Structures are given as structure tokens and as C-alpha cells.
Amino acid sequence: xxxxxxxxxxxxxxxxxxxxxxxxxxxxxxxxxxxxxxxxxxxxxxxxxxxxxxxxxxxxxxxxxxxxxxxxxxxxxxxxxxxxxxxxxxxxxxxxxxxxxxxxxxxxxxxxxxxxxxxxxxxxxxxxxxxxxxxxxxxxxxxxxxxxxxxxxxxxxxxxxxxxxxxxxxxxxxxxxxxxxxxxxxxxxxxxxxxxxxxxxxxxxxxxxxxxxxxxxxxxxxxxxxxxxxxxxxxxxxxxxxxxxxxxxxxxxxxxxxxxxxxxxxxxxxxxxxxxxxxxxxxxxxxxxxxxxxxxxxxxxxxxxxxxxxxxxxxxxxxxxxxxxxxxxxxxxxxxxxxxxxxxxxxxxx
Numbered sequence: 001x002x003x004x005x006x007x008x009x010x011x012x013x014x015x016x017x018x019x020x021x022x023x024x025x026x027x028x029x030x031x032x033x034x035x036x037x038x039x040x041x042x043x044x045x046x047x048x049x050x051x052x053x054x055x056x057x058x059x060x061x062x063x064x065x066x067x068x069x070x071x072x073x074x075x076x077x078x079x080x081x082x083x084x085x086x087x088x089x090x091x092x093x094x095x096x097x098x099x100x101x102x103x104x105x106x107x108x109x110x111x112x113x114x115x116x117x118x119x120x121x122x123x124x125x126x127x128x129x130x131x132x133x134x135x136x137x138x139x140x141x142x143x144x145x146x147x148x149x150x151x152x153x154x155x156x157x158x159x160x161x162x163x164x165x166x167x168x169x170x171x172x173x174x175x176x177x178x179x180x181x182x183x184x185x186x187x188x189x190x191x192x193x194x195x196x197x198x199x200x201x202x203x204x205x206x207x208x209x210x211x212x213x214x215x216x217x218x219x220x221x222x223x224x225x226x227x228x229x230x231x232x233x234x235x236x237x238x239x240x241x242x243x244x245x246x247x248x249x250x251x252x253x254x255x256x257x258x259x260x261x262x263x264x265x266x267x268x269x270x271x272x273x274x275x276x277x278x279x280x281x282x283x284x285x286x287x288x289x290x291x292x293x294x295x296x297x298x299x300x301x302x303x304x305x306x307x308x309x310x311x312x313x314x315x316x317x318x319x320x321x322x323x324x325x326x327x328x329x330x331x332x333x334x335x336x337x338x339x340x341x342x343x344x345x346x347x348x349x350x
Contacts, residue, residue, distance in 0.1 A: 014296065015043045017068045017075045021093070022050035023270025024280035025078025031332045032076070032285055039339045040293070040301050045072065049093040051081050061093045069101070074292050075263040078285065081270035094265065099129050103256035103263055104154055105161045106235065107291070110222075110242040110252060113313045114322060120246035123171070124228045125162040126235020127190075128256055130154055133232040148186040150231070152193050159197040161257070162229040163204055173226035174198070176208045177234055190231055211238070218242050239267055250281030250321045253288035255295060264292035278327045281319045283309060286335065308338035 018033050020026030036042045048062040069075070075097065082092040097103070106128040112120045134149040166174050176194040180187040191208065198206035209217075211234045217224050218241045228238060243252040252267035266284030274280050286309055294302035317334040318324025326334075 014298075015045060015072050016292070017047050017065075017072045018044045019047050019049045019075060019077045019093070021078040021270070022052050022081035023079050023272050023275045025050070025080070025270060027276070027278070028280055028282050028285050028328065029076070029078040031329070032282065032289060035286075035332060035336055035339075036289060039336070040298075040305075044076075049080075051083060051090065054087075054090050058089065060091050061096065069261070072261060073296055074261050075101075076285075076289060076292060077263060077265035079266065079268065079270040081272070095133065095135070097263060098256055101256075101258050101260050101263065103128050103258040105158055105257045106254055107165065107257065108235065108239040108242075108252065108254045108267060109291075110239065110246050112246045113251065113310060114247045114318075117247060118222070118245065120222045120242065122222060122225045122228065122242060123165075123169070124230065124235050124239045124242060125158070125165065126230050126239070127155070127158050127232045129232070131186075131232035133236075148183070148231075150186045150189045152189065155190050155193040156197050159194045159229060160200070162227065163198065163201040163206075166204060166227045167201070171226045172203070173205045173207070175214070175225055175228050176206065177211050177214045177228050177230035177238065178208065179211050179234075181210060187231065194229060214238060215241050219245055222246075243267060248281075248321060249284070250319065251283045251287065253284055253291055255288065255291040257295065262292060262295045264288040264295075274321075278329060279320055280328050281321050282328050282331045283313070304339070304342065308335045308342070311338045 018029055020029040033044045037044065045068045047065050047068050049060060051060065054060040077094060080092060080094045106126045108124040110120055110122050112118065130149045130151065132146055132148045134147065136147040136149060138145050163174060176191060178187040178191045180191040198204065215238060218238060222242060222245050230238065239252065240249060243249045249268040254265055254267050256263045266288050268284050271280055290302045290306045293305065312331060312334040315334065316324060317326050317331055319326055319328065319331060
């Protein structure tokens with residue numbers, strides 16, 4: 001038995017919920033589950049969810065979700081395709097999960113791996129259940145109103161988490177991003193609480209930026225940023241901008257954290273243009289799986305998985321969105337081969 005095999009023993013009873021969702025989600029989730037089960041000994045329970053599931057059953061999340069979530073250690077989510085318009089009875093499963101599990105912080109690291117791209121290495125931490133995504137909207141005759149909900153308690157909790165995360169990852173600069181020059185009450189409270197909380201972390205350099213200016217500099221000079229701490233909508237948008245400045249959305253992972261179980265998901269959506277063609281980029285989901293493993297105390301296993309992903313990328317195993325000509329299946333096989341060469345096989349602690 002190799003050293004890697006001896007060290008690679010999963011904690012007893014680790015079970016994850018796998019939610020394929022819509023579009024490319026299910027076709028990427030199935031081989032991801034197979035890979036993680038074979039090489040890391042993880043156990044999975046599948047839960048159906050998404051707009052397609054809603055159209056078939058009248059519910060966006062399977063009835064089995066409650067019991068599965070109650071007994072699992074984390075969730076791996078594929079993709080969702082919520083409609084742009086209002087559909088009576090439909091609730092986005094990912095938004096429901098974030099709120100139900102109180103996943104108040106969404107971590108979105110962006111790093112360049114492809115050769116020839118500008119170097120990007122930043123982390124965007126967004127508030128995950130408040131702001132405009134609280135979905136407190138109303139429509140009157142010829143007028144619509146959306147409330148941006150910002151609470152001091154949740155903002156302080158988010159800020160402390162972001163500052164602790166930055167220190168834990170060896171990062172020293174945090175930029176609070178807002179639009180308080182216009183939205184003086186809602187964004188103003190977010191800004192005030194984040195900057196006040198920063199006084200508890202003297203080892204960090206904490207500054208601020210307006211969101212429009214931040215978007216500009218993410219394109220022009222992303223090296224200005226280390227960690228971005230921001231509101232829900234802004235973080236959603238800026239993480240896409242940052243991914244565009246790096247390798248693209250197909251490589252972008254995320255992890256949502258709260259007092260209970262964590263949830264990992266790629267930043268990309270359902271990608272209907274490549275659904276069913278075998279060309280979807282698996283790296284975003286696989287990097288997300290690495291973040292999930294690390295959050296569960298499996299940092300060694302997460303590191304091995306990430307190194308296998310970086311190795312496959314360096315060897316040019318890329319799908320068409322990244323300039324390659326590989327299929328999704330070829331990416332999974334390359335990653336699996338890398339793990340086999342490292343002697344990574346399923347070893348379950350007794």
C-alpha cells in the first residue's frame with residue numbers, strides 16, 4: 001500500500017447529497033459521483049430537483065430532500081435553470097436550499113490555470129440570503145418594487161467569517177464592495193457594519209470600492225484585489241466578471257457555508273446550448289467538490305483532487321469552451337487516470 005493510500009481514509013459515515021438539477025447538471029453529476037465514490041470512498045444520496053423536475057411533478061425539489069438533508073454531511077449541486085419570468089408555484093431549489101440551510105456566506109475563488117491568460121487569484125465572498133435576493137417584491141399597476149434587505153446581525157456574521165477566512169487562507173487584503181454613494185441606507189448599513197467589524201482584525205488591510213469601479217478593475221487589473229466582501233447581487237455579478245478575466249465560467253467553483261451542512265456548486269448555469277452533447281466543462285463542478293471536501297475536514301483528499309484537476313488542465317485536457325477539443329468524458333477519464341497514477345484508491349476507515 002502506498003503512502004497516499006495509507007493516508008487517504010475517509011471519516012466514517014461521510015454521506016453527501018447529489019443534486020444534478022437542470023441542463024448539464026445531471027450529465028456532469030453522474031460521473032462526478034462515480035469518481036468521488038471510487039477514489040475517495042464517499043457515499044451519495046441522489047435527490048431530484050430543478051425546473052425540469054417542477055414541470056414533471058409540480059415541485060422543484062423531490063419529497064426525499066428533507067430526510068436526505070437531515071442525515072447528510074454536505075450537498076453537491078449541479079446546475080439550475082430557473083425561468084426569467086414568474087411561474088406560479090415554482091421556487092428555485094438552490095435559493096430554497098440556501099435559505100433553509102441558513103447558508104449565509106458564498107465563497108467564490110477565481111484562479112487562472114490556463115496558459116496564456118492573465119494571472120488572477122482572488123476570492124469573492126458574497127452575502128447569500130439577503131439583499132435583493134431576499135425576493136421581497138411586489139407589483140402594482142404600472143409599478144414594481146423590490147426591497148433590498150440588509151440586517152446588522154447577518155452582515156456582521158458575514159464580515160467576521162470573511163475576515164477569518166482571509167486570514168486562514170493566508171490572504172491579507174479585503175475590499176468591501178458596495179454602492180453606498182447612491183443606496184445610502186441599505187448599502188450604507190452593509191458598508192458600515194463591514195468596516196466596523198474590520199477593527200476586530202488588525203492584521204488585515206481592509207478597504208472599500210464602489211461596485212461599478214470594482215467591475216472595471218476586475219477586467220483591467222484584477223491584481224488590485226485579494227478578497228472581495230460584498231452583497232448578494234453584486235457578488236453574483238462580480239464573480240462572473242472575475243471568471244471572464246481568468247479561465248471562464250466553466251472553471252469557477254463555489255461553496256456556501258452556514259451553521260449547518262455546506263453546499264458546493266459550480267458558478268455556471270444549466271448551459272442549454274451544450275446540454276446532451278457531452279461537451280460540458282466538468283472542472284467547475286470538480287473544483288467545487290474539492291472545496292466541499294476541504295470544508296468537511298478532508299483537506300488532504302481535497303488537495304489530491306485539485307492537483308489531479310490542475311494536472312489534467314496542464315496536459316491540455318480541455319472542453320471546447322476552454323479552447324480544447326475534449327469531451328466531458330475525456331476530462332473525467334484524465335482526472336481518474338491521474339488519481340490512479342498517484343495510487344489513490346478507495347480506502348474506507350474501519
